[in-house]
Amino acid sequence: MPPFIPPLSDHSKTVSSLSSERALVSFNVESLSQFLYGENFEKRRHIRGLVEQHPVFSNADKPFLSRERQYVRSLEKAAKLVEMRKQNNWSDDDMMMAMMLIGDWTPQFLHEALFIPTLKTQLTDEQQRIWLPKAQNYEIFGCYVQTEIAHGSNLRKLETTATYIPETDEFEINTPTLNSMKWWPGALAQTSTHCAIYARLILHGKDYGVHPFLLQIRTAGTHAEMPGIELGNLGPKIGFNTVDNGFLRINRVRIPRDQMMMRNSRVTRDGKYEPAKNAKMNYSTMVATRAYIVKNAGSALGQSLTVAIRYSMIRLQGGDRIPSQKGEEVKVIDHGMQRFRLTTSLALSYAMLMTGQVMTDMHQRNLKNMVQGELGLMAVVHATSSGLKALISDLATAHMEDARRSCGGHGYAWCGGMVDVLTTALQDVTVEGENTILHLQTSRWLLKTALQALETKDLSSVPAGLRSALQKGDENIMEQEKSIIVPGQPISGEALIAAFWHRETRVLQEVLARITKDGAGEEAMAKSQVRMVELSRAHGEGMLVRNFYEAIQKEEQAIHRKGGDVTKGYLPVLKMLFELHSIHRLLEQAGDFMEDGYVSRQQKAWCKDRREQLIDLLRYELIGLVDAYDFSDNQLNSAIGRYDGRAYESLYEWAKYGMTLVDKGKNGGVLGFDEVLKDLFAEGRRLNGNPKTLGSKEKKKLF
Amino acid sequence: MPPFIPPLSDHSKTVSSLSSERALVSFNVESLSQFLYGENFEKRRHIRGLVEQHPVFSNADKPFLSRERQYVRSLEKAAKLVEMRKQNNWSDDDMMMAMMLIGDWTPQFLHEALFIPTLKTQLTDEQQRIWLPKAQNYEIFGCYVQTEIAHGSNLRKLETTATYIPETDEFEINTPTLNSMKWWPGALAQTSTHCAIYARLILHGKDYGVHPFLLQIRTAGTHAEMPGIELGNLGPKIGFNTVDNGFLRINRVRIPRDQMMMRNSRVTRDGKYEPAKNAKMNYSTMVATRAYIVKNAGSALGQSLTVAIRYSMIRLQGGDRIPSQKGEEVKVIDHGMQRFRLTTSLALSYAMLMTGQVMTDMHQRNLKNMVQGELGLMAVVHATSSGLKALISDLATAHMEDARRSCGGHGYAWCGGMVDVLTTALQDVTVEGENTILHLQTSRWLLKTALQALETKDLSSVPAGLRSALQKGDENIMEQEKSIIVPGQPISGEALIAAFWHRETRVLQEVLARITKDGAGEEAMAKSQVRMVELSRAHGEGMLVRNFYEAIQKEEQAIHRKGGDVTKGYLPVLKMLFELHSIHRLLEQAGDFMEDGYVSRQQKAWCKDRREQLIDLLRYELIGLVDAYDFSDNQLNSAIGRYDGRAYESLYEWAKYGMTLVDKGKNGGVLGFDEVLKDLFAEGRRLNGNPKTLGSKEKKKLF
Ligand SMILES: Cc1cc2nc3c(=O)[nH]c(=O)nc-3n(C[C@H](O)[C@H](O)[C@H](O)COP(=O)(O)OP(=O)(O)OC[C@H]3O[C@@H](n4cnc5c(N)ncnc54)[C@H](O)[C@@H]3O)c2cc1C
């Protein structure tokens, strides 16, 4: 087993650089971590501590392994976690946390986070008694099989069928066409023995739409494909290569009727269909997953920034021609552009974490309500989570890529630690609802809500910030509103929140005007997709600002209650991050805020100046703000982002260690030489009239 | 050897879909290709035809190979090209073209495009007589070794030394510290026998700065490291894994004095330094490389768009609830958001190709001038190429990533054909001048030129569009200027170009005001990096617009001259692309254009409407516009972007083919089963009290 991080042979000045940075941070880093992780903080550290005792969880070898060996390594990690769970009596939540803390993705994620939850929400209690223990003890391994090669987003058009055969009380599962082949599910290609599969329910020739079934795909004991089942691996991906995404072709495979997942809809022995009582219940899992993606995106961005900011503090490059530098180079973080990029990204990542928290709370409240039959929150929670997931996965990945670039060459190498986290996060823009489609959903909800409110003159279901403008109705009234940003003064949360509401209202009015012109139905909306996406983005941007503000307010009250000093510690720093984030996002979309004169030229100029001030004020908090994310070196898996800052030694040792893992050349020599280069060079010598192979000594004499 | 593209077993409706699209294109695709590739068009096809006769150039296996095997495969391709060059008597340019047409990158690129050109520009004629034939006939293989682990951008601080030893008439090359180790050069780790290495020249204890030397690193015949040389591979990267980027540590290795590259500076037998006559000559290679990157970025974006647009025409997804669709799904290209993203990106890629062409022409003119001792163009060409390289590599990669996402799930898989081209292009933002640093250079040049002009009252060296505003000097005059965009009418090239000049002038004035306040020296500029980058971007955006316009004007005149009809064929389509590109970029940065009232709210609204109109007008030209890029299926290496549109069959066949290439499990079974899963499942059965391994038949009975 590899070491967690290759050991270093030598000391370097990079170390002192990071510790002197740390000495300047104004707040206690651990207490900020505690705020960020809340009640999970201690448990997180405890579980990570347990995990990192086992060398199997080292990630150091990962970059150098072939895709196949990466996959097997990830299975070893998964199996170890199963063992540790038993030893330590971990709850489901603990297990999920452990999976998140190993700094790697394994097929287990599909089993624990998709398959088992599907069993819990889709199987009847009876069915659960049979299947849950099997899954929980890994007698079977499952995955979630929905997407087909020709259909992902539009589930209405899935083509896999489950036809009821009354004679034998069975369903016949079939993928009748090439296009209906299941394609993409993680853990499908090699790992899973079973799957939750979505297929069109056909009863007596009638199509009842898509429903979930439980299907065994591999034989117990031998793991061979079950009869009628064809499985395969769909090949390498831009990332996430430890997970075996696969395909599944099914040739009329029979399953007993009670392998239809019957918690919601069901089919009786005589083939009668009983529809679900409450179809909306299903949305709740989606909301949870999206809230999870939002949080995770903030955290993935935080991981990238931990590496980029630490590295930028030990990387000396340029600036030596600035007279005051007297020929010495500066830390790249002290180049204005570098600091600008990374500090604004950092503010964004904090905004994401706060929004993720607010969303999770919202989801919990909604869940409680739903259990009591109260579905009022459902629509808004669902719409909110859709657009936010889209906005945030978009922004997070864009800023992760920017952080990668900010590391120069070392950001391009896998050992820099910027590649794996990015390419894994890239799937978030596509999975769990493709981003464009999610924006359209959120927008559709906003439009419908607004239209209905205008019709009924009851604005109570419209988001609060949009109400007054809709009440007034007249677009020109908007143009009289002016931002209350005062040049020369810090910009208040109220001013920023008002600006984002104003912008959203304007966009909403524009889109409303546009679609009502065409009748406001599907047809009209189809013609306005671009504007609808603008609307959902505007809504999401506003939510990021509001949720960040709300989270700070809440924390301020909490500190107050505990008798703490709100002018000290991390709270003032978080407030600066909030102001910076909001100003920066406003400036990035300045056209929207300025076009009706809401933000004036002077106000914009002040925003730019204030942004600069805030970036300067935050300069010596940066290391504290990334340390507070509390990533271990093994999670970061980065030569340049290590806690101790010893980047160059680590790069070197890691490369040498990696060379021990990869294939050698044919006869044990330099890779490529015996295979190709030898002949190439010999032919070159022949052409040049130097047929003899020269040793280095003789050669030297020649020149 | 693998087939070029896995053969398909079945026919599908996707085929007819693309051919019916093709039938609607208004212009002759081949003539547009001819315009795009100019005189190279025929040669390109000819060489590609030769290449694609040899199965060694198939790229179909690439995604499935480990990094090591990818590298060896790429060497096989390189060796074959050397052989073909001889057979076909290819010129240097032909060889370069062939390398670009194989749809893969090999270490040969470093040898042909960096090492040999360095020999040509840095070796004396005498030295060239010795070394060039060796390199050209591949008796030796070389790379370009400049970057160190601790220094890339700031070459002034490289630490590798070349100390002259008068006693033996040799240089001693040394990397005295860990930080000075050479790190990153492509083809260094395994392939090269020699390198052009940059080291500080030390003569009699005095440091003369960084100079190029020729160093042998591997022994002829055995390819072992030369004494005192330590070589290694720096490991996997986000892309470009066919090339062996490596590191090099040197322990006091001696080379004869005449392995200093002495075309420019030289050292005499008695250790006297003779500086270069014309140091600027060196810039010319940099300009050429950047012009090359600009063109290549446009082409890489074109490749991504070829795949994304073709795929979007065969992918049916959603839209079935729009009443007029009567339950049928639409091609995703007909979803407004999809069409918007891809059409604006397509306009951008055309803008890039045009700008690349204009830049190459500029470089050629400059080269001619320089040979005649005329250095007037040098500064502007250099500055222009810097900022443009930065802007364009940034935009191209962002839009390639967006195109990847627009393919949904299949964009995430390597076989989609969107991954390799993107991750390779990602290096362009870092190499050949890191983008931020290049923007700062361009900006510095703009500022210095403007300051000097204001001082001397001679504006002749200032870019034309900036002159009048600088002449007037007063910022308020700017606010009286208004855009001549007329709502309701197509937007003229003049109006668009004027808008970009106006914006640039304003940004220039702001930055000037800011830095002159602080004395306008290095110190002042260091404080204004963010604004300086804005300025260079504004300059580059304007150039994209102007160069696109200029290229169209030129072509219009050419058609006129030939007596052609300029209202027919591809010219009107290119004009629409130009208008779309310029409007879209303006809207993307609307805040800048609106803040001083230059563009009014009404004008902005019209721009949005006009953009939509243009996107609609271009709808049935899209397939023609991407076909005109003329990528072969082997270059695209994409299951979903094939010329014939047979995406699903291709995905399936390709995945099955790939499974024949990858490692099997331990005992030839399912990968991961014997290694890990078997025990995991057995323990699960034990826990659940099912110790016996059940066959599928028995198992079935149980439920
Ligand atoms: C890494 C990874 C893991 C996955 N894991 C699983 C898994 O475990 N189980 C599983 O079942 N699936 C899985 N998937 C599949 C995933 O759920 C789908 O890829 C996803 O739902 C997107 O659907 P699609 O690929 O069909 O994209 P499409 O919907 O085909 O999207 C293509 C383009 O069309 C546009 N478009 C489509 N419809 C519309 C519309 N109505 N209006 C406007 N634009 C539209 C989209 O915006 C997009 O730009 C995985 C995918 C990936 C990449």
Ligand SMILES: Cc1cc2nc3c(=O)[nH]c(=O)nc-3n(C[C@H](O)[C@H](O)[C@H](O)COP(=O)(O)OP(=O)(O)OC[C@H]3O[C@@H](n4cnc5c(N)ncnc54)[C@H](O)[C@@H]3O)c2cc1C
């Ligand atoms: C795929 C690949 C291939 C390569 N091939 C070769 C090769 O063949 N031969 C070779 O010699 N090298 C090669 N390189 C190295 C490459 O030339 C350098 O990585 C590149 O020059 C950038 O330098 P850097 O890595 O030192 O980045 P840095 O300069 O360290 O950049 C890090 C960050 O600091 C910022 N920064 C640095 N200086 C300043 C400043 N003065 N002002 C403001 N910001 C600043 C940058 O903007 C960046 O965000 C290769 C690199 C890659 C990734």
